[in-house]
Amino acid sequence: MQLFSLRPPEEVSIDDIAAAAGASRPLVYHYFPGKQALYEESLRRAGQELAGRFEEPAAGPLSERLYRVMGRYLDYVDSHGPGFAARLRGGSVAASPGTNAVIDQVRRAAHDQILLHLAVAEPSAGLRLTVRAWIANAEITSLEWLADRAVPREDLQLRLVQEFIASLTLTAAREPALAVELAGYFAEERPDGPTGRLVRELAGLFGVPGLADTVARLAAPPSA
């Protein structure tokens, strides 16, 4: 698992694995038919570990729960860099229906955990899509970040949470039932949490010359 987490699978040989495990090449083959099977098993376990990090008690403001989850997710990304990247991109020559099934399971675990925290009785197609799209956003954003670490990790963590809150708000703006739930989530938020900071950052935009007037013009119903 350590070898696969540090290098893309095509750069790991059975000999490397045998050496790292202090085992002979035949012994490795005794347990696994080949490197692909070994890789898929290591990926399955890594997936379980990653999915475990999404679990978070359903207590406290929503954005703070998600912020903690993202902290654990980014710890994982941080410590499993290149292997993690190869895995998610599916760009590895070891990509297969087996590896894709594991990745899909991790995505589903993330999706289900988020819906659990939203505690919506019957999530709409729109809400499910919002959650899935945000998970894709978190994946691609963390991969891009791994490549150059151009922004501090804490900024990334906060930014991803705020993007989820924004995306959820957009969805709620179209779905009255979700809008009522949103009011409930927001009621628990604290001024110094990710949502509070987002609200103040957005409020700050009204200080930009012309922007408040433009928004007021757009907010008026279009004339016939």
Place this chain on the structure above:
Amino acid sequence: MQLFSLRPPEEVSIDDIAAAAGASRPLVYHYFPGKQALYEESLRRAGQELAGRFEEPAAGPLSERLYRVMGRYLDYVDSHGPGFAARLRGGSVAASPGTNAVIDQVRRAAHDQILLHLAVAEPSAGLRLTVRAWIANAEITSLEWLADRAVPREDLQLRLVQEFIASLTLTAAREPALAVELAGYFAEERPDGPTGRLVRELAGLFGVPGLADTVARLAAPPSA
């Protein structure tokens, strides 16, 4: 290209290709060393076609330009369904460094086109990340949509554009130089365009009991 666009590559044989082209199996092998090379060439051409759809004159409100581009993108997704999905997921057994390079080129073309329309002299790392994350969002959202078409296509098109505008606004809230540009983009927006509709949808949220008060509380600076 038609065969690969309708079925995942593992379900297309050289015999199918020869039959569809009205050619013999040896003739196909005369031009291509094997199915993988043929698949990569078809993908390269499909990528060029898709990238071509991102081109849009730099005139009119930003959200309307993007809405037109998304219309052409969704036309493509719509008519290249299963093959398109297999391609982007990288879940096909035909995924390779060659196919991934093509997909990356299409993503880069989308990224560069968007930055062209934003006309920012020196895009920040944060803005680039916003654009890339939104492209990933558009990919995953269109794939999910292909699977069940749970929302009307026009909703998806509008939603993706509005999510870009929202994401751009969040980024501008952290970057004063981009906030000034944002005011310029918004000044050109029309009430019945995607941005105008977004502003009114969000304004509608203030009618949800409790939400306006909560936002006002969060907008106040946290007390010491």
